[in-house]
Amino acid sequence: MPLVASCQDKKPNIVIIYVDDLGYGDIGVNGAIGVKTPNVDELAKNGLNFTDAHSAAATCTPSRYSLLTGSYAFRNKAQILEGDAPLIINPKMATLPKMLQKAGYKTGVVGKWHLGLGKGKIDWNKRIGPGPEEVGFDYSFLIPATGDRVPCVFMENQKVVNLDKNDPITVSYGARIEGYPWGFQHPELLKQHTDPYHQGAIINGISRIGYMKGGKNALWVDEKIPFVLSKKATDFINKEKDNPFFLYFSLHDIHQPRTANIKFVESSSMGPRGDVIAQMDWCVGQITKTLKSQNLLENTLLIFTSDNGPILDDGYVDYARELVGNHKPGGKYRGSKYSVYEAGTRMPTIVHWPKKVKAGKSDALISQVDLYASLAKLLHQTVNKNEAVDSKNVLNAWLGKSKKGRKFLLEEAYTYGLRMGKWKYIQPKNKPVPNWIVQKFVNPGFSKQVQLFDLEKDPSEKINISKDFPKIVKKMEKELARILK
Template sequence: MLLVSLLVSQFIISQNKTKKPNIVIIYVDDLGYGDIGVNGAIGVKTPFVDELAKNGLNFTDAHSAAATCTPSRYSLLTGSYAFRNNAAILEGDAPLIIDTTKETLPKMLQKAGYTTGIVGKWHLGLGAGKIDWNKKIPLGPEEVGFDYSFLIPATGDRVPTVFLENQEVVNLDKNDPITVSYGTRIDGYPWGSKHPELLKQHTDPYHQGAVINGISRIGYMKGGKDALWVDEKIPFVLSEKATDFIEKEKENPFFLYFSLHDIHQPRIANIKFVESSTMGPRGDVIAQMDWCVGEITKALKKQNLLDNTLIIFTSDNGPILDDGYLDYAIELLGDHKPGGKFKGAKYSVFEAGTRMPTILHWPAKVKPGKSDALLSQVDLYATLACLLDVKVAKNAAPDSENYLDAWLGKSKKGREFLLEEAYTYGLRFGKWKYIQPKGKPIPDWIAKKFVDPGFSAEIQLFDLEKDPSEENNIAKNNPKIVKKMENKLKEILK
């Protein structure tokens, strides 16, 4: 029996190594470069993420396409810079911003024979106009290329606070229809501005709409009582749906886009993770996020799929301490540095705004190690297409470039130039970092978040090898480099 068992195990391993790899992108929200143990986190442990890094490639200079969530997600799935479609942070009832007539990353993977699924945060809009939340929404992940979807429609701090499964509200009672409003106040759930005594966490004025589960949200809502999520259960619900997808699709190649809500505000940790860090709610939801990563790797192991699954763990934009809810993230930070040694944050053009914790784990093909290759998430489209020998459709993924050897650790040659989108533009060229002048004053809503967005009326240039924290502007001393980067930025924007 032992011999038979060994032969079966060897056969399974052999089969896994010859078939197409499963692909899992674990996309964390607002996680900074320094927020994981392997990159120097203090006050919170991330053993499951660190295990991925130990057995995979840990990238030190890999970037999201933008310093905010909707633009980064748009670029990841379309292979196009967000500015080309004016993609910006969306309200919870915004229309779908991805052109359904064009090829996307999941559509390309469908062509390659993959079953595609998304579980978690969407925030790319739904429908074509005013959404009727009481029917199947006609435009969403399905039209973009996902065979299965289980969504948080926008973000945890926006209404509607319900899950969508295959574009229909989960557990909706038709006798209690949902109405959602942004701007115009509607009666329904109490408003945070009127009932602060109901709140688990107090907020800025922007988040004082509908109070649901003790959390005041952006926007107003009524109805859908049986469909409301419980914030403390979100990580368990999403992890279960993701692992169910793995179980169901285990026999054929699959693509899973696991888009976590953590560590976005409101940071409401489950009791399982409360006080698991020294940093209060923000640290606790980092631990919670790590547990979700562990659930995915355990599910893959259980199905004997981990060895031949290409896992990319990363984040959508840089860290933010105060993003509207009072959870003492600043006061409890201690010695922890969310952006590592890099300057900036979410909303910022400085490095920490887009330099993401990024790990690629694929034991069948990739040797463990570290890489300082300059990489962008916008390139995953073309890179995965090359891996699978799929031709990218005409007019698709205009900004995506193939850097397969760099992503697999066979080369350290990444991008020559890399665009960083924030509320201005940054451009990387090797060790050089150029920031386009922006003389406008810092918007009040950004200033209140204790974020330096990097605005300056002057051209900014930094040598990141000597000055990783971008303190010493050397533009005047390097006119040739400045001119080269100005011209390249104009070329990209044109």
Template sequence: MVFKSIYKQIILTLFLVVNSLVFAQQQKPNIVVIYVDDLGYGDIGVNGAVGVKTPHVDALAKNGLNFTDAHSSSATCTPSRYSLLTGSYAFRNNAAILEGDAPLIIDPNKETLPGMLQKAGYKTGVVGKWHLGLGRGKIDWNKKVPLGPEELGFDYSFLIPATGDRVPCVFLENQEVVGLNPEDPISVSYGTRIDGYPWGFQHPELLKMHTDPYHQGAIINGISRIGYMKGGEDALWVDEEIPFVLSNKATDFIQENEDHPFFLYFSLHDIHQPRVANIKFVESSTMGPRGDVIAQMDWCVGQITEQLKTANLLENTLIIFTSDNGPILDDGYLDYARELVGEHQPGGEFRGAKYSVYEAGTRMPTIVHWPNEVKPGTSDALLSQVDLYRSLAKLVNQKVEKGAAPDSENYLEAWLGKSEKGREFLLEEAYTFGLRMGKWKYIKPKEAEVPRWIAQKFVDPGFREEVQLFNLDEDPSETNNVYKAFPKIVKQMEKQLEKILK
């Protein structure tokens, strides 16, 4: 009898322990990062958008925390994504905009943000634009790609391998091309032309829109891309269907993991060029295709929030809505974005754009929504996406491996609106370097001509032979260079920048 009593007690204790562990697991917040492409600070309604409505994004802001001074780490896409997932500045690995067949630039032997969250008990998934390279060298697109999201800590992946303006124009699910006919194998080339799909510079009559000289390779779905491609006809995407395909995959991931804490990195293609809105969104703005795909992006956000509501998960899901770099009107495809922009200011009151070291290049629309923890409002905290790594590690009580996330710092209290204390110094990467310190903005001198390919995009990257220093409280548009009046501030910021770069 004594033995039975002890046995029952042991069983009861084990039951309570397991139940408490399951309960603790269920209490961990789900984490969803919605990463928009080329969306400017002023491109959403709550930040002053004109000519397009973003009701779903605005609802997140109304019920969450809208940041006025949160930044991507870089003014271009691959570097920002690299920093988000590694907690390291992109310049440390010479990360730059990649071609569509580039090898993976993140070291699979190093801990990543999704890998850290896996260790904390999360199911992890990435859906959408990748643009961080795949494989080790030349990729065989007809087999499972050997290095990609899986090796970096993602349990599930559904990818646009690079961007919509680069071949191959196919989706990869768990690193295999979706819908590929083995009898029609894929070949991809950058530089060397290969026979296959017609080329834009030879057949302009086949194009839905004209392009600059850099986007005149393979024509797929009436759009010429960077690079050349042959085969894989059954697997080709249709640009107008991309937002629906990606949103469905993202909501499926949520549905399949609703009984377990999950991390979803939902990386939209919109509003990157080529901007080809689905008929559902055509003429939903006054700005032509660029405005229409902003509305399309907003719909995708709504799909995520609706699925979270349906699964009764919205209250305990941390949603971080932001963008990879600043806005760009003309990025290679003629869609009349510059002509139709009207009174709308894509970067808000801030100077600059994608590719630029000025504020609009990295100051991102950023909203944090978590009804269980985050009170609605606005925050002026100075924050960088590179810090999400250690901030989320703190949230889930997970230790960061030694050597991982070298540039990431824990600002969880600021991200959740419990503190206004953000970074003392914040690095901005473009084709030179900017540094923020409170109201001050320093730009490192760069003696170089503006590359022709940037100049053609009507962007000022910020190259100047002299130091640039701006007081953003008085001059948010960075028009009055005051470096001569504040030599001590310049010296302090130069010293700090050199410390970071070394």
């Protein structure tokens, strides 16, 4: 009898599948047109599908920072990092994986990192620290930054994989270095053409941000990335199957450059962007099949979500805008990646834990910044005052036991948005939209005037009603000032 009881009380495994640039409307269950996502839809069918769940920010590095630290990114001035930036999480800081280690979990991160590595100038030919291990991960297999930036190599436990010591790696952001040819000089070598920002080193027929030489044997092949990452993630599950484990599986898809494997080419009607959505869905299937084969799926808390809203044109010419058809990446919501409007942070979010979470839908207002405090509550871990300062325990909302999530929810972009129930407030921004955002066909939500929307009546944020509800505006201004202070 005691053995049965201990099995029933066993801590759940925790898996976060963190997709890149996937919009609210980019999965089948949320209305996708032109691409099928059967594995994600199966999670939603047997799990809890959230309609008002948010990343902390409308860009990647800030969202990842907030997820792992329980702290808003603006507190550390976290912005999109170059590929050779130092680690932006202080190794002395409490983090989600460190908290889970204290709770008895083996922790692993596989995929896109983009939180910086090391302290200063990086020597890519040695172990680089601090990094994932110093912030709480027992195992790491990384894309060190992101796919459109050098170095184009994998790192396992903070060392470059397959590096030949006779062919050392040098990376430069700014000063051009001889090595791999440059996109602006050799457009004939490119599989995809790019904007002016992505015309550095050409690797695997794709020009990147930054310059690189050396490391030929270590270079990744973009079309194989989903298979490499999925294999490393499932290997981690198989290895740790007898321990409670935490896996942060951070996909590169559907970020540009979108280079689908031949297995997925023309699997959608939307060209490369749709094809890599199908590819992403396959990766999800690899995780769920592995959990099922190890009899772990029932007692695994699996959270599927994205780091920020969708973007069609983000540097590479793959005709996503021309081929999108009737598909709406952000669903009925206005905005995109880089934007303070709802689609910038309102994420497809599914919680799947058959043992504890009933299938259905939830309109609870929740943020990824709250995962730290909520999981700490689940596992009876204490969160001290100076830890995860912005994270709130809304565990009952995450598990579908309550529709009550956050009273206020911050949305970080290039200005600030604040949610309170149906109300959406946007802080005025008396600055022109940067040209690099204009070139991406993005409306970041800048306005010299206060903006207020009733999302129940106006989910597309078209009608500014700030003058009609001065008390609501004043209340939300006061709360935003308190958060920012």
